[in-house]
Amino acid sequence: MMLRVSIMRAWVTAVTLSLQATLSLANDNPVAVTRANSPSPDMVNMDSVLLGRDLFYDPILSGNRNIACSTCHHPRFGSGDGMSLSLGEGGIGLGPDRVILRGAEPHARIPRNAPALWNLGEKEFTVMFHDGRVEIDETAPFGIKMPAGRELERALPSALAAQTILPLQSPDEMSGQSGENPVADAVAADHIRGPGGAWDLLARRIESLPEYRARFYALNGNQPLHITDIAMVLADFISVEFSAKKSPYDAFLMGNSGALTDAQKRGLALFQDKAGCAACHSGTFQTDHGFHAIGVPQIGPGKQPNMAGYADRGRQYVSGDPDDRYRFRTPSLRNIALTAPYGHSGAYPTLEAMLRHHLNPMEGLMRYNRAQVRLHSVNFDADDWGALEDQEELLNIAEGIELPPITLTDAEIADLLSFLNALTDTESDKTRLGVPESVPSDLPVEN
Numbered sequence: 001m002m003l004r005v006s007i008m009r010a011w012v013t014a015v016t017l018s019l020q021a022t023l024s025l026a027n028d029n030p031v032a033v034t035r036a037n038s039p040s041p042d043m044v045n046m047d048s049v050l051l052g053r054d055l056f057y058d059p060i061l062s063g064n065r066n067i068a069c070s071t072c073h074h075p076r077f078g079s080g081d082g083m084s085l086s087l088g089e090g091g092i093g094l095g096p097d098r099v100i101l102r103g104a105e106p107h108a109r110i111p112r113n114a115p116a117l118w119n120l121g122e123k124e125f126t127v128m129f130h131d132g133r134v135e136i137d138e139t140a141p142f143g144i145k146m147p148a149g150r151e152l153e154r155a156l157p158s159a160l161a162a163q164t165i166l167p168l169q170s171p172d173e174m175s176g177q178s179g180e181n182p183v184a185d186a187v188a189a190d191h192i193r194g195p196g197g198a199w200d201l202l203a204r205r206i207e208s209l210p211e212y213r214a215r216f217y218a219l220n221g222n223q224p225l226h227i228t229d230i231a232m233v234l235a236d237f238i239s240v241e242f243s244a245k246k247s248p249y250d251a252f253l254m255g256n257s258g259a260l261t262d263a264q265k266r267g268l269a270l271f272q273d274k275a276g277c278a279a280c281h282s283g284t285f286q287t288d289h290g291f292h293a294i295g296v297p298q299i300g301p302g303k304q305p306n307m308a309g310y311a312d313r314g315r316q317y318v319s320g321d322p323d324d325r326y327r328f329r330t331p332s333l334r335n336i337a338l339t340a341p342y343g344h345s346g347a348y349p350t351l352e353a354m355l356r357h358h359l360n361p362m363e364g365l366m367r368y369n370r371a372q373v374r375l376h377s378v379n380f381d382a383d384d385w386g387a388l389e390d391q392e393e394l395l396n397i398a399e400g401i402e403l404p405p406i407t408l409t410d411a412e413i414a415d416l417l418s419f420l421n422a423l424t425d426t427e428s429d430k431t432r433l434g435v436p437e438s439v440p441s442d443l444p445v446e447n
Contacts, residue, residue, distance in 0.1 A: 029272075030284045032253035033245045044240055050433070051215050052237025055230060057446075058439040060209070061168055061202060062089065063176035063183035065443055066101065069167070069234070072114040075432060076447075078338030079117040079242050084346030084374045085300045086110040088173045091376075094446050098376060108172050108380055111303040111312065113346035116339040119285055119332060120160045121239025127289050128163035130328045130344045131303075133318045135159055147318075150192055153199075154228040161235035165227050169198045199227035206230060211440035241433055244334045244425035252422075260422055267419025270412055276403075277358075277416075286333035286423065291315040293326040293400040295361035296343035297368040298387035301380070310386030311393060314344065326400040335428070337421045341374055349374055352417055359413075360405045365398055 055061060057070045072086045073079050074094055082095040090106035091098045100106060112130050119125065126136035137145035142155040144162045150169070156162050167173040169187045175198060178188035186198040193199065206212045207225040216225050219233075249268075251259035260268065271277040282288045291314065304311040315324035328344040341347070342354035349372050357364035368388065375384065387393050408416070435447040 029253055030282070033250060033284055045219070045236065047215070048219055048233045048236040049240045050237075051212075051219070052233035052235070053241065053433055054436055054439045055206070055234055056237055057436055058441050059443045060205065060439070060441040061230075062174040063181040064089065065441075066090075066092070067174055068446070069164070070435070071446065072110070072173075073117055075241075075435070078335060078340075080114045080339050082340070082374070083376065084113060084341045084349075086114050087376045087378060089171070089176050096374070096376075100378060106172065106378065107177055108301045109375070109378070109384075110172055111301050112344050113341060115331065116335065117238050117242040118244045118335045118339075120242065121158070121235065122285065124283070124285065124289070126159050127329060128159050131315050131318045132291060132329055134163045134166065149190055152228070153193055154226060156228055156231055158235055160238060161228070161231040164231045164234040164238075165199060168202060203227050203230065209440055244428050246427040247334070247425045248422040249419075250425075261418065263415050263418040264422045267415035267417070267422075270408070270416050271419055275406060275408060275412075275416060280330045281333050287330045290330055291324060291327035292330060293328075293402050294358065295326070295365040295397055295401040295403075296328070296345060296357065297347040297365055298393075298397060299345045299347060299373055299384050302387065310383060310390070312344070312387070326397055333420060333423050335424055337424050346374065348372060351420060352413070355413060355416060355420075358403060358406075359408060361401045361403050362398060362405070365394070365401070
């Protein structure tokens with residue numbers, strides 16, 4: 001009886017929201033990317049970009065000097081790492097080949113899928129992370145809302161720049177565990193900001209290296225290095241390196257009707273109308289930058305204080321609003337064909353599998369095939385399948401689903417996939433700066 005009641009509640013909620021989405025659905029194509037809505041490449045300081053590139057690939061920013069930003073956001077894997085959930089600090093290698101360092105057992109999997117970095121430097125990207133815990137907010141210090149205890153100490157130009165400094169103080173991502181290094185100890189003491197805090201310790205470490213110090217001084221003058229200086233060059237690099245604005249669809253928006261095949265045009269029509277994709281994946285970069293609950297199966301350690309370790313209630317984790325339970329940020333679909341696995345938990349290994357889940361989220365959740373997941377073979381105390389085996393949590397996820405079932409034929413699904421592949425920028429590989437052969441710390445660079 002409880003199961004029936006929960007599913008009926010989910011169905012009523014889904015149908016109601018579906019009707020609202022249908023009424024607001026825009027069938028017109030978005031505007032093309034132009035200088036008016038995109039940062040001008042003429043404004044890019046390449047010295048800052050190249051400095052950001054070195055730091056992005058340099059393990060020096062991690063507490064134990066053994067993991068870089070690029071470990072989980074590598075061009076080889078479409079700016080992710082090709083795994084459902086990453087193996088962060090305490091491992092060695094990239095993507096599926098990553099293994100545990102001898103004597104450095106990781107504490108846990110990273111609780112959410114490594115998000116793609118494409119176009120995050122664009123003006124409209126003002127919300128970061130799956131749960132939006134970094135966002136532009138004029139009421140917050142320096143106009144950017146950050147998690148409690150991680151508030152900005154100085155102004156930054158974008159949410160992207162602010163986002164870059166949070167993984168640095170995450171024990172499982174980059175800082176390491178208490179007792180392993182001074183940065184990790186500061187994090188364990190919740191001493192992130194101010195003199196002697198985790199961010200300050202990293203800034204002093206970078207400044208102690210003559211090449212980094214000279215390059216930062218050339219950019220900013222001979223002033224003590226601050227974590228926000230590091231954030232800005234990382235953001236400059238990400239903005240340039242992971243730009244995807246020259247897809248066949250972009251050419252189509254610019255007036256080249258022959259840029260899309262007939263199948264892709266049929267897929268576009270489905271995307272905008274019958275399939276309902278454009279209700280959330282709207283605008284130039286196919287995202288409304290909002291938060292929606294679509295019942296993606298929850299796997300891994302979860303991310304919710306004071307609850308079962310495997311729970312992840314998404315946006316509610318940030319907002320505290322019960323209406324935000326299980327809602328996650330709408331990802332951009334640019335280069336989506338390159339960024340598998342999909343979903344906040346990386347539950348789906350292929351674009352087709354993720355698409356089919358959207359067509360019937362309830363069935364996708366309740367009949368999820370665990371063989372699809374891509375996880376490193378590591379034994380942790382936490383149960384990777386706890387949320388799916390907890391009847392109450394599973395039904396709670398189901399109850400939150402906002403999407404009703406949609407029926408498409410296999411031919412229509414093929415056309416939709418064809419259109420989604422037309423969002424791939426085939427030129428981005430040709431203009432990429434690529435992985436540096438070495439970095440100023442002389443630590444090894446994984447490529």
